[in-house]
Amino acid sequence: MPEENINSKKEFQPAIAAFVCTWCTYTGADLAGTSRLKYEPNVRIMRLPCTGRIDYNLIVKALEKGADGVLVSGCHPNDCHYNAGNFHARRRFTIFRELLNFVGIDLRRVQFSWVSAAEGAKWADLINKFTSEIKELGPFTEYKKLSGVSFPIEEFDFSEETVEASEK
């Protein structure tokens, strides 16, 4: 969990997963970096070749693993490095987000964007906005509760003597 924000020792620090395409958004994020643009440090960027390759399951997995917000970002229409990947992704996510909404997941936590390689400023702005939106919404307790029931890691009291797996 990032603690670098000097204003918020006690403030909730969300975990945000971002699935981005290599050729546009990742490059755009890199540009934000080289331009020394400041943006919230809560995002964890995962680079894929194209939004067309982003499986819906990655979004679900990110939520399972504790993400409070998920962002999917790629090239603008007509700019896709693979010609049509983002067009397929656009259709896919139009439908997928309806499914998430129907199943009871707040769509404000799952967002999509087009950020080009030149839009470093847009990226920084987007992350800042998204992070503050998630901070407002708070931690995704519903999913965390589900994970808590399925993986009750609070039960992990290993304060007793260590038992090496190999010894058993």
Place this chain on the structure above:
Amino acid sequence: MSTLNQIVKELLQSGKVSSAIGYAEGTIPGKVQTIIAKTPEQAEKFIFNSFCVNNLVTYLTRGFKLTGEKPVAVVVKGCDARSIIALIQENQLTREQVYIIGVACNGVKDKDGNEAVKCRACQSHTPAVYDTLVGEPVEEKPVNPAEAFKDVEKLESMSVSERWEFWNKEFEKCIRCYACRQACPLCYCERCVVDKTTPQWIDSSAHPVGNLSWHITRAFHLAGRCTGCGECERACHQNIPLGLLNKKMSKEIFKNFGYRAGKDMNAKPPLTEFKIEDKEEFIR
């Protein structure tokens, strides 16, 4: 139904088809069995009545030997015929591999003996495609299209957190038997993604996370492909309203792309293509 038996007998006797799939009397009241007949003598066992709710098209994709020279005959209702069209759209079948024995249907019953939910808004009492039709074509009575999605709308009118509660309560009952997947004619993948273990994308355990992940997966993998035969919901002995997920997906697919699965043999499924002008209001 003597004409049905006569048709099947003739098909098998003349050697026009290699086998015929149809309905036969069940061993307990309210249930019918499937019969896969290879000889003309078996034709007399074929029946059709309001308990014939099964979608026999599922057999065409269950490793059934369709690779012979002769087609396979299958008894279909209007809803089932859509599954055949959908399979042809996805290149799982050719029209020539199937001899469609259509039956004019007046509605079928669910496990409690009531009219099945899928029959309420049915507009295909007569199959849209067939090689031979048993019974007189049924005149379609106008149905309020809203009727078809009434149960979906009920859920849509709930708040996000109410829906979350609803679905997780339903999925709590799920024991991951995969009957929904096995009964579905369009779940024909030789290796289902849930069985993939390296890595395990969808947890196989029947805990809340795994169950939610599985049902999201199945609903999404069927988006734009589900023809609404209702077999998944019927096969689910835990009474989980799976049809709601698939119907919601059908509704969105129609709303956004004007497409319905299983209508037009030559139509391309919407998630396999795109239009430059597709909507993107949700994209920042």
Place this chain on the structure above:
Amino acid sequence: MNYYRISAGYKELIEALLKTGASIIAPVLYNKVSMFRKISSADEVLMPEEYINTVRSAKEKFFPVTEPLVKFKIEGKDIQVRDIEPDEAQTIIVGLRPCDAAAFNTLDLLFSYEYKDKFYIKRRENTTIISVACSKCDEACFCTSFGIMPDSLEGSDIQLKTDQDGKYYAETVTEKGKELASKLEGLKASETEIKSASIYSEVKKKIRQPLETDKIKSWLDNNFDSNFWDEYSARCLGCASCAFLCPTCHCFDIVDEMHYNKGFRRKNWDACQFPVFTKHSSGHNPRDIQSKRYRQRVMHKFKYFSERFNKPLCTGCGRCVRACPVNLDIYEVASATVKY
């Protein structure tokens, strides 16, 4: 065998059970499905007249659908492992049918031979079984094929039924049952034997003709490669509903699930009907088509298990028949074998 008069009704008896402080598990209608669940009030319970049998069996109380066995934590090269202990609560399961009570005796054989499954055994030891004799049956039932009857006592610690005047009474079968009955409010020991109502033998007559399990086993011994299997199981969808709802089916899969550096090793229900059940890591699958998998089911139920444990792996509860979406009726298949 001891007999007890019950002064009040079924619900009052459940209340008395709740007062013992034990965990009471009874049939309930939970979100439209009948199953066995822990109850906190007698109002939650399904009355015996309301069900022939529940959709879900009670095996999940001893052998849960998914359960963690061991937890572990990985830190660099250091792996710490901790056992998970099964819960020790005293439990009473009430409302079981004789077929289900007998099924537990069958499952006991499996979970305690060679490897003793502490999870199953501990729970079993801490549980008292109160069955309710069947005053009705349906077309799916076939318990009599396995020497079980609507009022069989096998597997029960106590059985509830009506006497010839229609009054409820309890018959204790085991020491455990006797001990519980003597503690229950509203139960009064009877000096004389109580005779059960004739309805139970009437119900027995309505059940499908008992299968000739010996003849079936002999046929199975000699017909592994028969075309029978292709013909009779062609319509099986491989949906595994039968295996999962069956009170005697017991296959399981062991999986490791990690959440970052911590994880659980879990035991999950599995079924021989799944396509990947026998898939080897080489890619070869000896049971690659559904007819081979269905053959395995029938063989296991009527031959393999009997060979090892002298008992068939079925008690004729009929759940598989009721749940099968294509009406593949194991009774029909088994009786067809000897006529094939």
